[in-house]
Amino acid sequence: DYPKWPSLARESILNVPMDLRSVRLSIDGKVIDYGAEIDSVVITGMGGSGVVGDLLSDLCWFWDCRVPIIVSKNMRLPRRLSRPLVIAISYSGNTAETIMSANEALSRGYPVIGITTGGKLSAVLSGKGVPVVLIPKASAPRYGLPALLYPALIILERFGIASVTNELESGITGIENALKHVDDAVNLARQLVDSIPVVWVTESRRGVGIRFKNDLNENAKYYSVISVVPEGAHNDIAAVITKQGCLKHVAIMGPSDYEGLYEEVLIDVISSFGARPIIVKLEGKTPLETEIYGVTYLGIVTLALAELLGVEPVSTEPIDRLKNLLN
Ligand code: PA5
Structure with a gap:
């Protein structure tokens, strides 16, 4: 698709x-x-x-x-x-x-x-x-x-x-650019095998984080957690000292998501406690381009992960059963 x-x-x-x-x-x-x-x-x-x-x-x-x-x-x-x-x-x-x-x-x-x-x-x-x-x-x-x-x-x-009219075409550019990064997406997927991804996003990029989590759940049948910052820097961050080996931190960063030195300081602190986050930089000249680049690129990551895990990505039986029973 x-x-x-x-x-x-x-x-x-x-x-x-x-x-x-x-x-x-x-x-x-x-x-x-x-x-x-x-x-x-x-x-x-x-x-x-x-x-x-x-x-x-x-x-x-x-x-x-x-x-x-x-x-x-x-x-x-x-x-x-x-x-x-x-x-x-x-x-x-x-x-x-x-x-x-x-x-x-x-x-x-x-x-x-x-x-x-x-x-x-x-x-x-x-x-x-x-x-x-x-x-x-x-x-x-x-x-x-x-x-x-x-x-x-x-x-x-x-x-x-x-x-929105002036940005619509840029959103489509975002999709096209993400489709050029399939190899990177596969590399990222490889790093996520056997982990529970902890997805770090800013409040203004929450939707990209939610979509990534949902795609991990539905395509790769994978659990995942989202930490929305700056709020997450006042609670989730306290848990980075945990030695639960299965956690893999992924920090999603758009061009204008963070103010001043916030981004560097956050990554420094997380890393200094041994969390070693994988950083995903989102590309885009407009807000819509960046947002759509993010959801497309990360969606491809979850499909690559499904393939690596030998999981069928399309079907979501538990969701279907619930929906049928509610209908
Ligand atoms: O992507 C999916 O398959 C699900 O998340 C569905 O979107 C969800 O179950 C809601 O169904 P629908 O989008 O048909 O309203």
């Missing part, structure tokens, strides 16, 4: 309806006006779909986003919302948590937009006249990431939340 990501990103932009702001619905006696002012964006979704919220939330550390992005990976929505736009993302459209939270949003009278390949989410939303962005299929939800992320970016643009 990865080599198809550039075209998947471009293709899926075209599926976003032009006239989103003119939608006006009446559901259970409540008028939902998509043209009205909003004061937050809630992204609801799970796993490979929900990570879109984490990535957008990262990007808003670098962009001038007009309203907060709230990431909601739950069956319900946060109680204290005033005038949110809710973007419900489920690749399959059959994730119970996402369907429940989208229904809750509609019952509270919030504008909702679905992003999915179909399934129940599409049926439920379309049946009520709610706009749905239908996206092309991939081998599994997480392998369709650009098809989930790019429509969400366009929605932010259409609702005046962030100006």
Whole structure:
């Protein structure tokens, strides 16, 4: 799927309806006006779909986003919302948590937009006249990431939340650059064999860390831990003195993630206690390019790891069983 990501990103932009702001619905006696002012964006979704919220939330550390992005990976929505736009993302459209939270949003009278390949989410939303962005299929939800992320970016643009148009192409450059680093990715994967990776990221790169952890879990069937700094420098860091041989520290570093000498000092301290972190430098000229480079490159690392371990990367039986039982 990865080599198809550039075209998947471009293709899926075209599926976003032009006239989103003119939608006006009446559901259970409540008028939902998509043209009205909003004061937050809630992204609801799970796993490979929900990570879109984490990535957008990262990007808003670098962009001038007009309203907060709230990431909601739950069956319900946060109680204290005033005038949110809710973007419900489920690749399959059959994730119970996402369907429940989208229904809750509609019952509270919030504008909702679905992003999915179909399934129940599409049926439920379309049946009520709610706009749905239908996206092309991939081998599994997480392998369709650009098809989930790019429509969400366009929605932010259409609702005046962030100006993304000028960066869209750079995101695709990020994918293409990561695809040129497959050999490095395989080397990194080799270093992770027989370890529990501890992933160090900044607060503004949390989404990349979460995606790496999720891909390690789902592709390589591997446990992993994330330490988000600077907070992690006030708790997780105390555990680097541990002699649990299975831990392997990986520090992910984007071009403008750290202030001043923070990066050097952090690595110095971790190393001086014997942790020897593997440093992954993210490349990119724009925030979107860096972010997408990161998730693509690290995703390839997890696929390489799966291959080294002789693990089949696509299937995720425990997730499927849970989803089926909840449906
Ligand atoms: O990538 C995966 O396969 C999972 O993390 C799924 O994304 C997760 O189970 C949610 O399913 P969906 O994306 O279909 O809503």
